[in-house]
Amino acid sequence: MSSKYPAGRLPEPPSPIADDGDETHFCGTCAFxxxxxxxxxxxxxxxxxxxxxxxxxxxxxxxxxxxxxxxxxxxxxxxxxxxxxxxxxxxxxxxxxxxxxxxxxxxxxxxxxxxxxxxxxxxxxxxxxxxxxxxxxxxxxxxxxxxxxxxxxxxxxxxxxxLLAGDHSADERVAAFLMDLAGRYAARGFSATRFHLSMSRGDIANYLRLAAETVSRVLSRFRNQKLIQIEGRELQLLDPAGLRKIGQALLPD
Amino acid sequence: MSSKYPAGRLPEPPSPIADDGDETHFCGTCAFxxxxxxxxxxxxxxxxxxxxxxxxxxxxxxxxxxxxxxxxxxxxxxxxxxxxxxxxxxxxxxxxxxxxxxxxxxxxxxxxxxxxxxxxxxxxxxxxxxxxxxxxxxxxxxxxxxxxxxxxxxxxxxxxxxLLAGDHSADERVAAFLMDLAGRYAARGFSATRFHLSMSRGDIANYLRLAAETVSRVLSRFRNQKLIQIEGRELQLLDPAGLRKIGQALLPD
DNA sequence: GCAGCACATTGATCCGGATCAATCACGGCC
DNA sequence: GGCCGTGATTGATCCGGATCAATGTGCTGC
Structure with a gap:
C-alpha cells in the first residue's frame, strides 16, 4: 500500500464516474x-x-x-x-x-x-x-x-x-453481495477488489433481509478471517476466491 | 354446497384449461x-x-x-x-x-x-x-x-x-400467496375463491422460503380460524378480505 | 473547540421457524 | 387384497438471526 496514506486507512478508490461521452459518442460505460x-x-x-x-x-x-x-x-x-x-x-x-x-x-x-x-x-x-x-x-x-x-x-x-431468493445464511448473503458488487464494478472497468460502499449497513441489511447488526457482525468476522479489509465504507477484498466459495450457492457458475 | 358431493369433501372446481382457440383466433386467455x-x-x-x-x-x-x-x-x-x-x-x-x-x-x-x-x-x-x-x-x-x-x-x-422479498412472517407469506393465486385465477376468468393447488406443500414452502411443516401448520391455523376450507389440495377461500388483511404488506394496493 | 446526531460496532437475550421425529392418509402396483 | 412410497399433518426441540441495549466513531454546524 502506498505510504502517502495514513496507517490503518485504505486509500480512496478511483471514483466510479462514467465517461461523459462527447457530442457524437456516448459514454463508454453506457447501458446502450x-x-x-x-x-x-x-x-x-x-x-x-x-x-x-x-x-x-x-x-x-x-x-x-x-x-x-x-x-x-x-x-x-x-x-x-x-x-x-x-x-x-x-x-x-x-x-x-x-x-x-x-x-x-x-x-x-x-x-x-x-x-x-x-x-x-x-x-x-x-x-x-x-x-x-x-x-x-x-x-x-x-x-x-x-x-x-x-x-x-x-x-x-x-x-x-x-440473487436474494432462497433461505441462505447471513454469511452466504453478505459474501455473495460483495462478490456481486465486485463483478459489476469489474464489468464497467472499475477495480473489482477495492471499492467504496455507497450504501449504509442498514441499506445492505434491508436489501439482504438481515438486521444491520448482523451485517456488521458478518463483516467483522470476514475481517478477522482476513477475507476482507474494511474501514467504514472503504472495502478491499483480500480473498475473493474465499468469498466466492462462501457465497457460491447464490452466485452464477 | 351441492349434495352430490360426499360430506366433508369439496367439489372439484372447474378445470382451469384455457380455450384452444380455432384456426383464425387465439385462445381467449392467451398471453398475447x-x-x-x-x-x-x-x-x-x-x-x-x-x-x-x-x-x-x-x-x-x-x-x-x-x-x-x-x-x-x-x-x-x-x-x-x-x-x-x-x-x-x-x-x-x-x-x-x-x-x-x-x-x-x-x-x-x-x-x-x-x-x-x-x-x-x-x-x-x-x-x-x-x-x-x-x-x-x-x-x-x-x-x-x-x-x-x-x-x-x-x-x-x-x-x-x-412478492417474496422482505422479511415477512409465515402467516403473511402464505396469506399473500393464496390471494395472489386467487387474483391470477380471477384475471383469467376462473373462480377466485375455489381452486386446486397443483403444487405440493413442499413446493409452496420452497417458493415462500419456509419449511413444508410450517406451511402445513399455517394452513391448519387458517382453517381453524375459518379463513379457508382446505382438503388436501382442494382449497376454498372463506374470508378473502381477512386473508388480504394478513398478507397486505406483500400485496399490491 | 464542542454539541448534536446519524451510523456502526459489540454484547445479552429472545423468538419464529427449521429440524427431527412419529403418525397418518392416499394411491399405485404387483 | 396387501405392500410400499410419497406427501401431509402434528408434536418436541433447537438454533440463527432479530431485538434490545450500551458504547464508540465520525460528521456537521455553530
Missing part, C-alpha cells in the same frame, strides 16, 4: 453502448438516440430521481454515482429492491404498471442519462439492435432478482 | 390476446403470428418443458395446466422461482443469457403455445402492439419477483 456499437456509430438512427437522451443531475445523496406513483415516461441510465430503489409499505417500512452502479439502468419495472412502483434515491452525488421511453420504443421498432438491447436488459434484470 | 386485439384480428401480421406459434403438449406431471442450459429459442404460454420454474444449485438443493397458470408465459428470463437459467416442470398435465423468439422479435419490429406487449410482460414479471 453495445447497442450503439452493434448498430454502428455512423447510422442515422443514432442521431435520433442522441435526440431522445437527456443528461440530468446532479442529484445529491438522499434526493429522489423518481417516486412511487410518478407517471412512467422515461428510463434512466446511471452515468455516475449510486442509486437504491425501494418500496415503502403503508406501515412505513422500507424495502430496498436493489442498488444501481454507473452503466446500469433503473425504471424498467415501471413499463407495465405505467407508473413507477418504487422510489429511486441517490446514495451519493449522481448523474443520469434520461431516455424518453415512447421515443425509445419507436426507435426500437426501426433499429433491431436497440429492441434486442431492451429485451436483454429486461431479461437480465429478471435474473438478478433471484 | 390483448396484443392481438389491439392489432386487430384482420391484420395480415396476425397471419404471421399464426405461423410462429406451435401448440405443444401434453406434458405429464414431472416432465420438463425446458431444462437449465437448454439453448433459448422460444417462449411458452401456458395453455392449460400448471408449471413451476426452479433452479437447482450444485449441492442439489432446489429453489422454486415461480408457478405459472394458464395464460401466463415462461422463458422470458432466458432472453439475456440465451440459455434457460432454470428448469420448467409440469405440475399436472399441461399444454403450451410455443412462440419462436427470433420470429417474435422480427414481428415485434413491424407490429408495435406486439413489441409493447413483450415489454409489458417482461416488466410485469420484474414486479412479481418482489
Amino acid at each position: 453502448s453495445s447497442a450503439c456499437i452493434a448498430a454502428g456509430y455512423d447510422k442515422p438512427e443514432l442521431a435520433e438516440l442522441q435526440c431522445l437522451v437527456e443528461h440530468v443531475g446532479p442529484f445529491r445523496a438522499g434526493e429522489h430521481i423518481f417516486r412511487t406513483g410518478d407517471p412512467f415516461r422515461a428510463i434512466f441510465a446511471v452515468r455516475g454515482g449510486t442509486v437504491k430503489t425501494r418500496m415503502v409499505d403503508k406501515e412505513g417500512r422500507e424495502q430496498v429492491l436493489g442498488f444501481y452502479l454507473p452503466g446500469e439502468v433503473i425504471g424498467l419495472n415501471a413499463i407495465y404498471p405505467e407508473h413507477f412502483p418504487c422510489d429511486a434515491v441517490a446514495l451519493d452525488t449522481a448523474f443520469f442519462c434520461r431516455f424518453s421511453f415512447p421515443a425509445m420504443s419507436a426507435l426500437a421498432s426501426r433499429v433491431p439492435a436497440v429492441q434486442q438491447h431492451l429485451f436483454r436488459m429486461l431479461s437480465k434484470e429478471l435474473g438478478t432478482a433471484s | 390476446s390483448s396484443a392481438c386485439i389491439a392489432a386487430g384480428y384482420d391484420k395480415p401480421e396476425l397471419a404471421e403470428l399464426q405461423c410462429l406459434v406451435e401448440h405443444v403438449g401434453p406434458f405429464r406431471a414431472g416432465e420438463h418443458i425446458f431444462r437449465t442450459g437448454d439453448p433459448f429459442r422460444a417462449i411458452f404460454a401456458v395453455r392449460g395446466g400448471t408449471v413451476k420454474t426452479r433452479m437447482v444449485d450444485k449441492e442439489g438443493r432446489e429453489q422454486v422461482l415461480g408457478f405459472y397458470l394458464p395464460g401466463e408465459v415462461i422463458g422470458l428470463n432466458a432472453i439475456y443469457p440465451e440459455h434457460f437459467p432454470c428448469d420448467a416442470v409440469a405440475l399436472d398435465t399441461a399444454f403450451f403455445c410455443r412462440f419462436s423468439f427470433p420470429a417474435m422479435s422480427a414481428l415485434a419490429s413491424r407490429v408495435p402492439a406486439v413489441q409493447q406487449h413483450l415489454f409489458r410482460m417482461l416488466s410485469k414479471e420484474l414486479g412479481t419477483a418482489s
Whole structure:
C-alpha cells in the first residue's frame, strides 16, 4: 500500500464516474453502448438516440430521481454515482429492491404498471442519462439492435432478482453481495477488489433481509478471517476466491 | 354446497384449461390476446403470428418443458395446466422461482443469457403455445402492439419477483400467496375463491422460503380460524378480505 | 473547540421457524 | 387384497438471526 496514506486507512478508490461521452459518442460505460456499437456509430438512427437522451443531475445523496406513483415516461441510465430503489409499505417500512452502479439502468419495472412502483434515491452525488421511453420504443421498432438491447436488459434484470431468493445464511448473503458488487464494478472497468460502499449497513441489511447488526457482525468476522479489509465504507477484498466459495450457492457458475 | 358431493369433501372446481382457440383466433386467455386485439384480428401480421406459434403438449406431471442450459429459442404460454420454474444449485438443493397458470408465459428470463437459467416442470398435465423468439422479435419490429406487449410482460414479471422479498412472517407469506393465486385465477376468468393447488406443500414452502411443516401448520391455523376450507389440495377461500388483511404488506394496493 | 446526531460496532437475550421425529392418509402396483 | 412410497399433518426441540441495549466513531454546524 502506498505510504502517502495514513496507517490503518485504505486509500480512496478511483471514483466510479462514467465517461461523459462527447457530442457524437456516448459514454463508454453506457447501458446502450453495445447497442450503439452493434448498430454502428455512423447510422442515422443514432442521431435520433442522441435526440431522445437527456443528461440530468446532479442529484445529491438522499434526493429522489423518481417516486412511487410518478407517471412512467422515461428510463434512466446511471452515468455516475449510486442509486437504491425501494418500496415503502403503508406501515412505513422500507424495502430496498436493489442498488444501481454507473452503466446500469433503473425504471424498467415501471413499463407495465405505467407508473413507477418504487422510489429511486441517490446514495451519493449522481448523474443520469434520461431516455424518453415512447421515443425509445419507436426507435426500437426501426433499429433491431436497440429492441434486442431492451429485451436483454429486461431479461437480465429478471435474473438478478433471484440473487436474494432462497433461505441462505447471513454469511452466504453478505459474501455473495460483495462478490456481486465486485463483478459489476469489474464489468464497467472499475477495480473489482477495492471499492467504496455507497450504501449504509442498514441499506445492505434491508436489501439482504438481515438486521444491520448482523451485517456488521458478518463483516467483522470476514475481517478477522482476513477475507476482507474494511474501514467504514472503504472495502478491499483480500480473498475473493474465499468469498466466492462462501457465497457460491447464490452466485452464477 | 351441492349434495352430490360426499360430506366433508369439496367439489372439484372447474378445470382451469384455457380455450384452444380455432384456426383464425387465439385462445381467449392467451398471453398475447390483448396484443392481438389491439392489432386487430384482420391484420395480415396476425397471419404471421399464426405461423410462429406451435401448440405443444401434453406434458405429464414431472416432465420438463425446458431444462437449465437448454439453448433459448422460444417462449411458452401456458395453455392449460400448471408449471413451476426452479433452479437447482450444485449441492442439489432446489429453489422454486415461480408457478405459472394458464395464460401466463415462461422463458422470458432466458432472453439475456440465451440459455434457460432454470428448469420448467409440469405440475399436472399441461399444454403450451410455443412462440419462436427470433420470429417474435422480427414481428415485434413491424407490429408495435406486439413489441409493447413483450415489454409489458417482461416488466410485469420484474414486479412479481418482489412478492417474496422482505422479511415477512409465515402467516403473511402464505396469506399473500393464496390471494395472489386467487387474483391470477380471477384475471383469467376462473373462480377466485375455489381452486386446486397443483403444487405440493413442499413446493409452496420452497417458493415462500419456509419449511413444508410450517406451511402445513399455517394452513391448519387458517382453517381453524375459518379463513379457508382446505382438503388436501382442494382449497376454498372463506374470508378473502381477512386473508388480504394478513398478507397486505406483500400485496399490491 | 464542542454539541448534536446519524451510523456502526459489540454484547445479552429472545423468538419464529427449521429440524427431527412419529403418525397418518392416499394411491399405485404387483 | 396387501405392500410400499410419497406427501401431509402434528408434536418436541433447537438454533440463527432479530431485538434490545450500551458504547464508540465520525460528521456537521455553530
